[in-house]
Amino acid sequence: MSVGIRHDDLRRRNRAMVIAAVRRAGRPSRTEIAATTGLSHSTISAISSDLIGEGILAEGKPSEAGSLKRGRPQVGLGLNPEAAAVMTVVLSLNFLSVAVIDYAGQVISEEQRRLDTLTMSREALIGECVAIVRRRLEDPDIDVRSVARIALAIQGITDTEARAMLWSPITPQTDIAFADILEAEFGIPATMENDCNMMAVALRWRDPERYRDDFIAILLSHGIGMGLVLKGELFTGTHSSGGEFGHMIHRPGGALCRCGRRGCVEAYAGNYAIWRNARQLSEDTEPVADVSDAQMRALAATARERDGPEREAYRKAGEALGYGLGSLFALIDPAPVAMVGVSAAAFDLIEPALREAIAQTAGGHHSKSISFDTEPNELPLIREGCAMRALTFVDQEIFAPGVQGKSGVAGKNVA
Amino acid sequence: MSVGIRHDDLRRRNRAMVIAAVRRAGRPSRTEIAATTGLSHSTISAISSDLIGEGILAEGKPSEAGSLKRGRPQVGLGLNPEAAAVMTVVLSLNFLSVAVIDYAGQVISEEQRRLDTLTMSREALIGECVAIVRRRLEDPDIDVRSVARIALAIQGITDTEARAMLWSPITPQTDIAFADILEAEFGIPATMENDCNMMAVALRWRDPERYRDDFIAILLSHGIGMGLVLKGELFTGTHSSGGEFGHMIHRPGGALCRCGRRGCVEAYAGNYAIWRNARQLSEDTEPVADVSDAQMRALAATARERDGPEREAYRKAGEALGYGLGSLFALIDPAPVAMVGVSAAAFDLIEPALREAIAQTAGGHHSKSISFDTEPNELPLIREGCAMRALTFVDQEIFAPGVQGKSGVAGKNVA
DNA sequence: CAGTGTTTTTTCGAGGCTCGAAAAAATAGA
DNA sequence: TCTATTTTTTCGAGCCTCGAAAAAACACTG
Numbered sequence: 094m095s096v097g098i099r100h101d102d103l104r105r106r107n108r109a110m111v112i113a114a115v116r117r118a119g120r121p122s123r124t125e126i127a128a129t130t131g132l133s134h135s136t137i138s139a140i141s142s143d144l145i146g147e148g149i150l151a152e153g154k155p156s157e158a159g160s161l162k163r164g165r166p167q168v169g170l171g172l173n174p175e176a177a178a179v180m181t182v183v184l185s186l187n188f189l190s191v192a193v194i195d196y197a198g199q200v201i202s203e204e205q206r207r208l209d210t211l212t213m214s215r216e217a218l219i220g221e222c223v224a225i226v227r228r229r230l231e232d233p234d235i236d237v238r239s240v241a242r243i244a245l246a247i248q249g250i251t252d253t254e255a256r257a258m259l260w261s262p263i264t265p266q267t268d269i270a271f272a273d274i275l276e277a278e279f280g281i282p283a284t285m286e287n288d289c290n291m292m293a294v295a296l297r298w299r300d301p302e303r304y305r306d307d308f309i310a311i312l313l314s315h316g317i318g319m320g321l322v323l324k325g326e327l328f329t330g331t332h333s334s335g336g337e338f339g340h341m342i343h344r345p346g347g348a349l350c351r352c353g354r355r356g357c358v359e360a361y362a363g364n365y366a367i368w369r370n371a372r373q374l375s376e377d378t379e380p381v382a383d384v385s386d387a388q389m390r391a392l393a394a395t396a397r398e399r400d401g402p403e404r405e406a407y408r409k410a411g412e413a414l415g416y417g418l419g420s421l422f423a424l425i426d427p428a429p430v431a432m433v434g435v436s437a438a439a440f441d442l443i444e445p446a447l448r449e450a451i452a453q454t455a456g457g458h459h460s461k462s463i464s465f466d467t468e469p470n471e472l473p474l475i476r477e478g479c480a481m482r483a484l485t486f487v488d489q490e491i492f493a494p495g496v497q498g499k500s501g502v503a504g505k506n507v508a
Numbered sequence: 509m510s511v512g513i514r515h516d517d518l519r520r521r522n523r524a525m526v527i528a529a530v531r532r533a534g535r536p537s538r539t540e541i542a543a544t545t546g547l548s549h550s551t552i553s554a555i556s557s558d559l560i561g562e563g564i565l566a567e568g569k570p571s572e573a574g575s576l577k578r579g580r581p582q583v584g585l586g587l588n589p590e591a592a593a594v595m596t597v598v599l600s601l602n603f604l605s606v607a608v609i610d611y612a613g614q615v616i617s618e619e620q621r622r623l624d625t626l627t628m629s630r631e632a633l634i635g636e637c638v639a640i641v642r643r644r645l646e647d648p649d650i651d652v653r654s655v656a657r658i659a660l661a662i663q664g665i666t667d668t669e670a671r672a673m674l675w676s677p678i679t680p681q682t683d684i685a686f687a688d689i690l691e692a693e694f695g696i697p698a699t700m701e702n703d704c705n706m707m708a709v710a711l712r713w714r715d716p717e718r719y720r721d722d723f724i725a726i727l728l729s730h731g732i733g734m735g736l737v738l739k740g741e742l743f744t745g746t747h748s749s750g751g752e753f754g755h756m757i758h759r760p761g762g763a764l765c766r767c768g769r770r771g772c773v774e775a776y777a778g779n780y781a782i783w784r785n786a787r788q789l790s791e792d793t794e795p796v797a798d799v800s801d802a803q804m805r806a807l808a809a810t811a812r813e814r815d816g817p818e819r820e821a822y823r824k825a826g827e828a829l830g831y832g833l834g835s836l837f838a839l840i841d842p843a844p845v846a847m848v849g850v851s852a853a854a855f856d857l858i859e860p861a862l863r864e865a866i867a868q869t870a871g872g873h874h875s876k877s878i879s880f881d882t883e884p885n886e887l888p889l890i891r892e893g894c895a896m897r898a899l900t901f902v903d904q905e906i907f908a909p910g911v912q913g914k915s916g917v918a919g920k921n922v923a
Numbered sequence: 924c925a926g927t928g929t930t931t932t933t934t935c936g937a938g939g940c941t942c943g944a945a946a947a948a949a950t951a952g953a
Numbered sequence: 954t955c956t957a958t959t960t961t962t963t964c965g966a967g968c969c970t971c972g973a974a975a976a977a978a979c980a981c982t983g
Binding site for chain 2: 967968969970971972973976977978979980981
Binding site for chain 1: 958
């Protein structure tokens with residue numbers, strides 16, 4: 094049951110508010126912070142003085158064009174890059190990518206590595222992750238003690254607590270508690286996030302104008318994933334990361350999906366499905382393990398060139414996505430959509446059938462007003478999302494720690 | 509943008525917390541309130557002394573079996589019934605039902621009325637609502653000034669701000685801002701809620717054990733509706749009440765739905781759809797306006813008796829509901845389900861096909877563990893939900909008034 | 924029936940926090 | 954150098970919550 098507010102919570106929450114305002118605004122002055130938070134100047138002054146004393150914020154130049162005005166110039170407050178660091182680990186098909194990021198958001202060390210995730214044993218997979226993290230922590234440029242958080246992202250399903258990967262298409266292994274494993278190994282708090290959720294987080298930081306309170310990020314890749322933000326909050330399931338848009342049912346008993354079931358949206362719109370249809374293979378054909386981005390681009394080129402099975406395959410993908418979105422919109426109402434991934438580059442081939450399908454659904458009232466945006470490259474987005482997620486954690490849990498220690502994690506690494 | 513916490517917000521929120529604790533627990537002692545809210549005894553003492561002084565709470569007998577214990581007996585705190593009153597207005601097919609409820613939740617005046625909603629003009633519909641409310645307010649038992657809130661519920665789609673009915677199956681009229689109309693007429697704050705959302709609210713109060721943080725209420729009636737509670741909050745769309753489960757797409761291009769589109773879940777599972785299939789009419793047959801509860805019960809009886817088109821009709825309904833739930837579970841993960849309405853009484857006919865369909869979907873991992881409960885009578889639930897919603901509003905906005913509640917507890921959809 | 928033990932509730936500073944007003948600081952223009 | 958202007962800090966006032974101790978209200982005991 095929700096709990097009363099203690100007196101000391103007040104300071105904690107307002108500290109968090111100030112840090113958040115600085116992270117959003119870049120180098121705001123105290124006056125600007127007072128304006129955006131609604132707190133009085135005196136309070137902002139007191140809190141920021143504390144934060145500077147603790148080395149979390151640092152005074153800097155006035156924010157750009159401040160020198161034009163008349164009175165005492167504003168002095169900008171920025172995040173102190175050395176206050177802490179975080180680490181991102183992105184695990185995708187045959188690829189592992191790690192980065193260390195300072196408190197202000199700059200990458201200070203990184204490493205990428207090809208793996209054969211589909212055939213690796215459980216131990217090897219975990220081992221590679223642990224090893225790559227260890228190597229980054231041993232980087233002489235990095236002060237290990239400053240690393241306050243590790244955020245992992247993986248394609249697939251994670252649990253609501255962000256502790257474990259439950260299932261992933263990139264490996265036959267299931268239920269690996271990556272967060273617990275890394276925490277135990279390095280003593281650094283860690284979380285295990287869903288890749289599409291991190292895409293959504295990144296979009297929100299990149300373009301807060303367009304992606305703010307309600308929007309949808311859809312990954313069009315080998316599989317179909319979704320990250321959903323509703324009322325300004327990341328949407329998750331009751332037990333898992335949820336939002337498995339790709340496995341909503343498009344046609345009961347229909348095409349064979351990679352998940353073993355039939356008729357999922359993904360079984361029509363995933364790369365393997367488009368490839369299968371373009372080859373005019375039966376819908377019962379076992380999905381292939383991987384289709385390269387180059388192959389997909391070639392397919393799209395052919396589809397653009399001439400009317401044929403390739404074009405039809407993209408049409409079917411559009412139809413499945415459209416009906417799926419229609420069902421989703423019946424639940425949440427329409428919202429801006431970002432299409433991410435290789436097939437987002439072929440969105441021109443997908444869009445007509447998609448819009449036509451949406452128009453057949455309840456969400457289709459205003460189908461013309463639904464806007465789509467495309468971003469072919471998912472990896473940078475996922476990394477950025479992880480970084481922001483980890484940094485936000487540091488902002489909130491470490492630099493504005495609360496009384497209610499629901500996490501033994503919280504107080505550990507105070508920098 | 510979320511806003512800093514002022515010092516006076518603190519008292520406000522803790523007041524609200526105390527009132528909420530009393531409403532939930534019945535007649536808790538100060539000590540019990542301190543325990544559930546986590547606030548200190550001194551604080552609870554101060555706040556409850558204020559509230560009693562303002563006539564919001566009243567001291568009563570110790571909570572039941574309190575006389576067994578040793579020391580100073582607990583003195584129970586209860587809601588003062590005379591502190592305020594609220595009104596509920598439930599508008600359903602051919603039926604209008606109004607009640608006045610005191611602050612402690614007891615009905616003190618009510619009236620019900622048959623109408624021909626399907627053929628009434630806009631003015632007549634609005635007029636009837638205004639008139640019935642006026643009659644109740646003129647009831648000599650009622651002190652008009654004490655009526656602090658009116659909550660309306662209607663089958664159909666309402667806007668997120670809870671001001672207007674946007675579309676409803678019970679009338680051809682659209683976009684009636686009932687909340688604004690009643691507010692203007694009587695000067696009492698009003699809201700316009702979706703009926704299924706109110707069902708969910710009521711379930712949460714009735715059985716908090718089973719229906720707490722995550723659950724689904726599905727109305728199986730002429731149409732199919734849903735109320736969804738996720739993470740303890742009522743789920744709504746970005747622009748409308750949302751959660752239009754009945755209009756998720758079951759079969760693209762399939763059976764004709766009342767909404768004019770094709771293949772919606774409702775076009776297989778709504779009363780008119782079951783009736784249509786039981787009569788072996790084509791899926792293109794225009795949906796009938798209404799099927800009486802008696803007719804539906806007769807249909808169910810026949811289906812139980814012998815294998816035939818009636819039984820097949822229920823099977824198809826189960827299949828549509830199952831695949832629909834499967835798609836929903838792909839997004840939110842499985843959760844307890846309450847089936848409400850006439851056809852919930854025929855759930856035995858629906859369940860087998862429903863479970864079979866769910867097992868074919870992503871949510872079907874644990875299809876056996878998904879639990880269903882049935883409640884044939886929706887009206888009392890809707891009324892109860894409206895009452896609690898209105899009372900909660902009074903608790904929060906009137907008896908714990910704050911600055912601008914946009915960021916805080918105030919505007920939230922706490923079910 | 925008075926005394927004792929037990930539990931609930933109230934009382935009373937102490938310590939924090941935010942706020943508004945006023946003061947101090949830092950600059951551009953005259 | 955002086956003045957106007959804007960930002961930032963300082964300071965006392967007013968609340969709020971908390972812990973400890975006191976007061977209250979009973980049950981039990983001999």
